[in-house]
Amino acid sequence: MNINRRVQTLDEFTIQQMRDFPQATGELAGLLRDIGLAAKRVNVEVNKAGLVDILGDAGGINVQGEEVKKMDIFANNQFMGVLRHGISCAGIGSEELDDIVVFNDEVSNNSKYVCLFDPLDGSSNIDVNVSIGTIFSVFKRVSPLGQPATAEDFLQPGRRQVAAGYIIYGSSTILVYGTRRGVNGFTLDPSIGEFSLSHPNITCPETGKFYSVNHGNFFQYADGVKKYIDGCQKKTKADGGPYTQRYIGSMVADVHRNLIKGGIFMYPGTTDKPNGKLRLMYECNPFAFILELSGGKATDGSISILDIVPASLHQRTPFFAGSRKMMDELEIFMKPA
Numbered sequence: 001m002n003i004n005r006r007v008q009t010l011d012e013f014t015i016q017q018m019r020d021f022p023q024a025t026g027e028l029a030g031l032l033r034d035i036g037l038a039a040k041r042v043n044v045e046v047n048k049a050g051l052v053d054i055l056g057d058a059g060g061i062n063v064q065g066e067e068v069k070k071m072d073i074f075a076n077n078q079f080m081g082v083l084r085h086g087i088s089c090a091g092i093g094s095e096e097l098d099d100i101v102v103f104n105d106e107v108s109n110n111s112k113y114v115c116l117f118d119p120l121d122g123s124s125n126i127d128v129n130v131s132i133g134t135i136f137s138v139f140k141r142v143s144p145l146g147q148p149a150t151a152e153d154f155l156q157p158g159r160r161q162v163a164a165g166y167i168i169y170g171s172s173t174i175l176v177y178g179t180r181r182g183v184n185g186f187t188l189d190p191s192i193g194e195f196s197l198s199h200p201n202i203t204c205p206e207t208g209k210f211y212s213v214n215h216g217n218f219f220q221y222a223d224g225v226k227k228y229i230d231g232c233q234k235k236t237k238a239d240g241g242p243y244t245q246r247y248i249g250s251m252v253a254d255v256h257r258n259l260i261k262g263g264i265f266m267y268p269g270t271t272d273k274p275n276g277k278l279r280l281m282y283e284c285n286p287f288a289f290i291l292e293l294s295g296g297k298a299t300d301g302s303i304s305i306l307d308i309v310p311a312s313l314h315q316r317t318p319f320f321a322g323s324r325k326m327m328d329e330l331e332i333f334m335k336p337a
């Protein structure tokens with residue numbers, strides 16, 4: 001096999017970007033390195049998930065007499081741990097924690113960034129070997145340096161993100177992140193244990209053939225959404241069809257596929273849950289940031305996800321995201337009459 005050893009690792013890439021930007025302090029590069037490290041640790045455990053019954057049930061005691069943590073708690077602790085001990089992050093918000101955690105030590109109080117994450121999205125899929133992922137969002141603080149971070153540092157509209165990304169623990173492990181300078185993907189090379197640049201300058205195709213939605217909720221969707229889905233099923237060759245329905249139930253995998261191949265992902269509100277299921281701050285904002293950077297779109301059905309002013313850490317929002325032309329068509333169906 002011809003192995004390309006000149007491919008850039010995540011660290012080399014972020015350092016290279018810093019060299020191109022002499023005023024950069026390196027804090028963001030450090031933060032991404034920390035996230036990459038936690039992702040590698042989580043990846044090792046996710047890969048062993050099928051052995052849980054042999055080594056001991058999650059929440060129980062394994063054969064070595066150690067307590068086995070649920071995988072999403074384990075992932076949360078890994079991400080929180082590296083960020084707490086790094087030099088770039090003043091505090092975190094996580095799906096696994098009721099409230100923000102402000103690190104409040106001398107180094108962290110002088111750190112520029114705060115980070116929000118869903119440590120293991122799609123975790124109900126672990127038992128059946130389906131891809132799962134981590135999603136993260138990074139904001140620059142608005143509170144003065146030298147003091148502990150505050151809630152206002154976290155509750156900023158998504159458009160103010162300075163970086164966002166996700167990791168998929170799938171057939172391979174891939175980390176994708178975006179900054180104002182573009183979106184790039186890094187695949188974990190197990191032979192050297194490093195994320196290596198595999199998807200430079202990702203752009204979302206203008207249109208595609210995939211639509212991803214939970215059809216089980218169909219009769220609870222608004223009329224515009226139903227009509228759009230109906231239209232997806234009726235696409236002919238002349239309209240760029242036929243479309244294919246793909247829904248994994250792990251948004252990292254569904255949105256990643258549509259980002260790379262072209263498509264649309266929808267988690268609309270339902271009559272039971274008008275705001276849908278997905279969380280604005282650490283599920284929708286990061287994907288919306290990446291999609292807009294790469295030429296796609298993401299809305300709540302009326303405005304860009306990135307323009308929503310958050311009211312609380314765990315708030316939910318309907319979510320529609322994907323290729324620009326497919327989103328434009330959806331918007332026509334969803335316009336109030």
Ligand code: AHG
Pocket residue numbers: 120121122123124125214249250251252254277
């Ligand atoms: P969880 O982390 O509880 O498994 O939820 C996963 C999220 C998201 O990744 C996915 O797209 C969506 O929930 C699936 O929800 P439905 O089963 O309601 O379609």
